[in-house]
Amino acid sequence: MxxxxxxxxxxxxxxxxxxxxxxxxxxxxxxxxxxxxxxxxxxxxxxxxxxxxxxxxxxxxxxxxxxxxxxxxxxxxxxFNDDSSWWGIFLLEMYDLTQDTNHLSVAQNIWAHVHDYVIPPGQYVINGTDMEGGVKWSNKNNETQVNAITTGLFTELSARLALVQQDPARRREMLTDAIFGFFWILRCRYLSAQYVVLDHIDLQTGQCFDWTFTYNTGQAIAAAVAIYDAMKQTQTQPANSPGAGTYLDLACNMARAAxxxxxxxxxxxxxxxxxxxxxxxxxxxxxxxxxxxxxxxxxxxxxxxxxxxxxxxxxxxxxxxxxxxxxxxxxxxxxxxxxxxxxxxxxxxxxxxxxxxxxxxxxxxxxxxxxxxxxx
Structure with missing residues (x-):
């Protein structure tokens, strides 16, 4: 074959x-x-x-x-915010396939739900590093896990929703959310020497779980591609962000290593x-x-x-x-x-x-x- x-x-x-x-x-x-x-x-x-x-x-x-x-x-x-976000990605693929705006609306509702579990600046500082932009694994009150897959999914959702936003201010806001999430991955879970994304951090104990599952890096590649695409197609440059090409280069480096x-x-x-x-x-x-x-x-x-x-x-x-x-x-x-x-x-x-x-x-x-x- x-x-x-x-x-x-x-x-x-x-x-x-x-x-x-x-x-x-x-x-x-x-x-x-x-x-x-x-x-x-x-x-x-x-x-x-x-x-x-x-x-x-x-x-x-x-x-x-x-x-x-x-x-x-x-x-x-x-x-579970990762579960919900996987469905959000599916809904975006269905929107791209069918142009049915109902799928887009549900994806936006998922995004809004998960957005409530994005860690704000200064709330958690682990080993001297601010957890800003990371996304908690679940919506449970006692959740202590912030992980790369949930954050990577939210990042892709944010960037792809930004791409279809008609309001420039809303587009910039969602793209900024995507970039903050991606920055958390780079700051807290990215092993740059090997171009690999690690798994999660426990917010209560500060312990890092450095599992190297393929989908952590895979989803980070998808997130970087989505940011690049949204920035390039909308000509939007959020504050404190490098140019679109930086995200594409990161995706390429991770892909070559993977x-x-x-x-x-x-x-x-x-x-x-x-x-x-x-x-x-x-x-x-x-x-x-x-x-x-x-x-x-x-x-x-x-x-x-x-x-x-x-x-x-x-x-x-x-x-x-x-x-x-x-x-x-x-x-x-x-x-x-x-x-x-x-x-x-x-x-x-x-x-x-x-x-x-x-x-x-x-x-x-x-x-x-x-x-x-x-x-x-």
Missing amino acids: SLSLGAEALINTTQTAIDVFLASKQANGQISGLGYWQVANGYTAIALHDSWSQTTGNAEILHDLLVEVEANQTDCIND MTRSTWVDADGTLTERGAYPGTGPNSKQASENDDAVGFKGVLLRSLAKLYKILSRDRVYPDLQTQLAGFVQWQFQSLQQRATNGRGQFGPWWAGPMDLPTSHSQLAALDVMAAIHAIQ
């Missing part, structure tokens, strides 16, 4: 994977076997598949599923994140276990595809474009050759063996099915 496939055959291959995933849909709009945030990520990948392949074959069913989710979960908001990090990528170039979810060795988990980390690598690949789209549009960094395209293509080929049973079902380890297809392994594969269209 390779990109020598014609356009119709490629669509058939990627759509089959989507159909397998959607076969597990439930009456409440969610997917059997998955957690709330994972469902949002699966639907996001499907929406991006349609956008990037310039088709709309899944738009109607995604809309119908979203109606059911919203009927049971007002504005898709729950107690595609070559030995704990995330096998020697043959397959994205695995073995440190978080090992497929072999004494600490190996079973393929049937619904571990969140199965889908982390999909978020990274999605963000790399978003970066590719921007670089291609703006005709910059052609060498990195080539590297990104090759990386995406290899993940697709590896899945087709080593991690499928040939019926559109995929296992959790993209380098193989196939093992057991589950909702969470299918979820991760959907980002590959979308990304392959981004590089065409």
Whole structure:
């Protein structure tokens, strides 16, 4: 299997994977076997598949599923700000795909909710560093965790909503919020020597948890791309912010490192994140276990595809474009050759063996099915 496939055959291959995933849909709009945030990520990948392949074959069913989710979960908001924000990202992809302003309105409601949990200046100072701009993990009164994924999601939401704001003052406000969130990541959770984003800080104890999950860096790449895009397209320059190109350069540096990090990528170039979810060795988990980390690598690949789209549009960094395209293509080929049973079902380890297809392994594969269209 390779990109020598014609356009119709490629669509058939990627759509089959989507159909397998959607076969597990439930009456409440969610997917059997998955957690709330994972469902949002699966639907996001499907929406991006349609956008990037310039088709709309899944738009109607995604809309119908979203109606059911919203009927049971007002504005898709729950107690966890990262969960709510994943749904906000999905709603923005649906807005981009369909131009239905109802999706945009719900995304704005999610943003407003999460905004209440952004840490103001001076409220928490950990080891001499102000936590300003970080976003608390949940809306619980006793929440003490501020983490990179929640903040990165809020940053992307803010920047992308700023891009569609008609009021210049409102646009600047939202873009400033995005930049403050990104500055928190750079100030508190970014290991610049390795271009990697770490996990979270406990506000009560001051303890730093330096886990290096792929999706922390992946979401930071998406956030940086969104800030760059909003600043460039709206010609908005918030106070105390570097120029738009700085954010794009940061995204590129993180992407280059991510595609070559030995704990995330096998020697043959397959994205695995073995440190978080090992497929072999004494600490190996079973393929049937619904571990969140199965889908982390999909978020990274999605963000790399978003970066590719921007670089291609703006005709910059052609060498990195080539590297990104090759990386995406290899993940697709590896899945087709080593991690499928040939019926559109995929296992959790993209380098193989196939093992057991589950909702969470299918979820991760959907980002590959979308990304392959981004590089065409």
